[in-house]
Amino acid sequence: MFDSLSDRLGGVFDKLRGRGALKEQDVRDAMREVRIALLEADVALPVVRRFIDQVTEKAIGQSVLRSVTPGQQVVKIVNDALVEMLGGDTTPELDLNAAPPVVIMMVGLQGSGKTTSTAKISKFLKDKQGKKVMMASLDVNRPAAQEQLKVLGEQVGVATLPIIPGQQPTEIATRALQSAKLQAVDVLLLDTAGRLHVDQQLMDEMKAVSAISSPRETLLVVDSLTGQDAVNVAQSFSGEVDLTGVVLTRMDGDARGGAALSMRAVTGKPIKFAGTGEKPEAIEVFHPSRVANRILGMGDVVSLVEKAAESVQVEEAEALAKRMEQGKFDMNDLRMQLKQMQNMGGLGMLANMMPGMKKAKAAMAASNMDDKVLVRMDAIIGSMTPKERTNPALLNAKRKIRVAKGSGTQVQDINKLIKMHQEMSKAMKQIKKMGGLKGLAAMFGKGGLDGAMPGLGGQGRGPGAGGLPGLGGGGSQPDLSKFLKK
Structure with missing residues (x-):
């Protein structure tokens, strides 16, 4: 819903962040663009006026203009004002404190x-x-x-x-x-x-x-x-x-x-x-x-984690964790991850919730990549026999043609999926070399995985924090944007 407004505000703040020091006129020019962005987003005029006056008054204060990072300070002020506009820091809850019903x-x-x-x-x-x-x-x-x-x-x-x-x-x-x-x-x-x-x-x-x-x-x-x-x-x-x-x-x-x-x-x-x-x-x-x-x-990492907790089946996650410990990862495991991504709202929802994913989302849109990619990948795996899913090495040229016809795709799409699976398998084997999940967790600090969540595109400190497998994250993980550009 907020994509257009978010893009406009992102452009305004990128200009502010790029400057070492801000003058009062710089802030006022930026607020003029913010005002236009809010009006174009159909925000009520009295609300826009009140918002801009509130932000401008704080943003032209000496504490901001003399700050080491004035652009970031302005963004924080706007963020605080947005939170206030939407209802404040507290999350409104239903009042159920009464005698039932x-x-x-x-x-x-x-x-x-x-x-x-x-x-x-x-x-x-x-x-x-x-x-x-x-x-x-x-x-x-x-x-x-x-x-x-x-x-x-x-x-x-x-x-x-x-x-x-x-x-x-x-x-x-x-x-x-x-x-x-x-x-x-x-x-x-x-x-x-x-x-x-x-x-x-x-x-x-x-x-x-x-x-x-x-x-x-x-x-x-x-x-x-x-x-x-x-x-x-x-x-x-x-x-x-x-x-x-x-x-x-x-x-x-x-x-x-x-x-x-x-x-x-x-x-x-x-x-x-x-x-x-x-x-x-x-x-x-x-x-x-x-x-x-x-x-x-x-981004909204908290909501992303909550959504993951709701969508991911505990039994499936535990089974996958054990296979990761052993360095195993077949097409059935890949299909399970694709299903979980769909349950969490698809690529668009994940991109909206991940910090700093604005440009990645734009790249996805430019390459015509949407949630249909996940559906096509699932269709390809579904067209394989149980043996082929367990052992993708069986997929020779003749078998690939059969899978392509069965899934309504092309042989090159099958090759891309196989390559993606191979890279993810390598990542699983690296986890085994690190001593399994415990060894991987240790690399994120004494707090375990609290610093970042492997595979969730967090701001982690160690390997695995680069992004979801297949979402073009860091390390040797594959780039999903290269898959099935149709």
């Missing part, structure tokens, strides 16, 4: 992703916080709205209130509360009806439901792709209903990001969740500092 009321316009977000948050509370959750649809206007929530509930493993045709929202809310108490439910999510626009009937209905259910949280769901209109909607709702937070959907889209940057400043309500895809698990707690780091190209 704790009620969360979801509100918003029709088509904003309210029902899907209800299911995603339910899954999040069930899986991440171990809560017993129930959902209830109060939308009696939109055709099949209640059935949609029921289907989503089955997908995420969360109970939904049985549907009784003809009941009105207030009656459904009363029945949902009674049912939640009887079943000892921890959290009850109420998916209210939406409209195509803000009207009094919608507000009156929400107020009536709120009076009956006494929600601990009232979350407004807005579509980030609607730009500044999303901010206008949030203002309308916050004037009528006691909102406690915002859920931004479609944060993985190509919107310019202005809605996210303006929302907190305009409404005063924290962004608590961000929808990042269609899958039930594609929702993240909104961390202002992490989002600010991504915008400024500083």
Whole structure:
């Protein structure tokens, strides 16, 4: 979402970093470009003015202009201001500190992703916080709205209130509360009806439901792709209903990001969740500092590690670790790594979260390399026989032609994959020579791997910290950008 803004700001700060000393006019010129970048990103004008005034006042201070690295100081000031704009250092959490069932009321316009977000948050509370959750649809206007929530509930493993045709929202809310108490439910999510626009009937209905259910949280769901209109909607709702937070959907889209940057400043309500895809698990707690780091190209290693912990199967990781200890690495192991990269969001997501990967991401785009590369590589390995995956040396010319036809690729693509596998195998053997994983960990200091994560493109101090295998990292690791440029 923030790619365009991030690129613009990156260009501005590159100019500042390249200068040994800064004059006041240099800072003001840079802030003028930052102002244009924010306006082009569809950030609300009052928010832009307040932001620029705040940053300029601090950036032209003597402590910055006389600093050893004034350019870096300005970047830090902008980063701090971005964090403040997005909600501050603290990460907003759901207030569930009440006698169960704790009620969360979801509100918003029709088509904003309210029902899907209800299911995603339910899954999040069930899986991440171990809560017993129930959902209830109060939308009696939109055709099949209640059935949609029921289907989503089955997908995420969360109970939904049985549907009784003809009941009105207030009656459904009363029945949902009674049912939640009887079943000892921890959290009850109420998916209210939406409209195509803000009207009094919608507000009156929400107020009536709120009076009956006494929600601990009232979350407004807005579509980030609607730009500044999303901010206008949030203002309308916050004037009528006691909102406690915002859920931004479609944060993985190509919107310019202005809605996210303006929302907190305009409404005063924290962004608590961000929808990042269609899958039930594609929702993240909104961390202002992490989002600010991504915008400024500083990466988000914490989120990357968390995503890795969620995506990587422990059994598979342990099995791979044992094979690495033995210096073994076949096509099945490579396929496992490709699968894990896909589960973590693909190459684009990984590049966004890694510090200093802006230029690498641009190079990937220039060479038409995207997540389809991972799919094609998986297809090639899938077209091999079990023996060929275990022993790639069996792949002679005739077998390569068969694999190419089976995967819809060309023989040269098979050769590139084999070469990539060979280089990774060499890396595995080097790990064995170092004394296995323990020996490798020792090279990162007494703290083990806390200094950097091998294969995650961290800012490590030793071998293996250059990048993901196949992502063009340091050492002898292969460069994925040379693979399947189509």
